Amino acid sequence: MQFQSTESYIAPADLTVAVNAAVALERPLLVKGEPGTGKTELARQVAQALGMDMIEWGIKSSARAQQGLYEYDAVSRLRDSQLGDPKVSEIGHYIRHGKIWQAFAAPERVVLLIDEIDKADIEFPNDLLQELDRMEFHVYETGETIRARHRPVVIITSNNEKELPDAFLRRCFFHYIRFPDPETLAKIVEVHFPQIKPKLLAEALTRFYEIRETPGLKKKPSTSEVLDWIKLLLIEDLAPEDLKADGGSLLPKLHGALLKNEQDVHLFERLAFAARGRR
Template identity: 60%
Template structure:
């Protein structure tokens, strides 16, 4: 300990510093001292759009400043997503997608059902001109199934009936969606839909593969290494909490429910010729329903689109929409909610006709 303290005293710090133990040993034996150059820590390739702190794997801390305008462009080595005519994305969502592409991290999307989480992947693929692969998670899904499946049943059947060469195991290996994304000769967009439906260990079982972009087929010993890192978009409905280790590896974005202005743009994509007055009344009723505290399930954007389609095809007049809510089953999907609304209507309950009746939050 005394010798270490002496070394630290002369070295001006820890014995492992640039003038630490190795430096003094070489000097004591008459050899030229090591020429130690201070290690220069590089900046991250891309910085977050909001000022904050990011910690690198080496333990150094990067202070992230806002991205200058136009920083995330095709000149920075990746093709930028700019949205599509069929998907109205907020600027913040577009930035989150481009952040995930630039950092080569999975994009984890959360939000209410019907806010467009799943279809986002399809439009990212369309906007970037890439192929899309989908992996729809079920309660029984296992992480290994996304990599590959070894069809032992088919091999056993072939061995019994002599219908194939069972010695070649590769004939019975079928790549899953994640394995196909790795093996693809071109970059793809991979959707992992509703990851929270699986068991709690499912996300953790994918950590190594998503980090290293490789996996091994145990039966053959073959290693599959991604030719191009796929753009991974993961959706969750918040049915279960995801592990922190998994969350640390993702770019996260929560899709807020659209306000009336954004909702008008979304409806215009699906119903471009809808009468403006009818649209106004439809939205007033829709947001009024969502404000009812006793509802067990609030109507979503997709249900609004279906409701409008039903009104248009049935030729329902604006006056009828002002007085009632026709085809309520297109909006409300719980028996208790439907019964409560029908009782309210039968009792002469008044439906709002203007935005001001919904309160200051909805003043147009």
């Protein structure tokens, strides 16, 4: 079974090729792209399409690679020893399985999502090289070696906020999710809102791309944000004419769903002021 677009997820041809190539090569798929382009959702859709469960490891700035393997809770063991608990003789009670261990131990093949790897320290990816390459790791406290029962499909996402080490990149199949063109974005919107009228969709996307391509914009609105915006347009029952820009304001209706900082709101206010001054 191969990954392809579904009724609820529109995947461009180059993305389906990348996913299926990574699965065939048994390499981690490294997916980059700006926030909101559906990188995390891709992993969920791959799992669904391939009939697999998904294990998700969301990376934080404080994350360490060791946490993905296991953690030894020495504090709890010390406390139990002071209380005379007999289970202290079995150290395995104090080994907490990380997401990678869970994926390796799963009875069937799973999708392992390592989400937003670029949030962690620069050495974080390199610290996972051997484990993801060999599909095994050693537990020093118990002396056992954990080997993957089934090689998981590994999908790693990055918002491109920092460069990843070359040694790590060499072991991955890479794909950059480009922002969808108007035709693809229209299909994505229709998947989520099949009841939307063509004229409203056309006008909404025209306004959206005008906003997104405005020079000087600090944060360009993403796919997830345009979906939120269109949902509000439908709730408010706005007509295509309501979305057209006028000289008084270049800000779109319900712009809080698209513009997420005051600098960008002020940018549109200044553009509207300048437009009035040229009249």
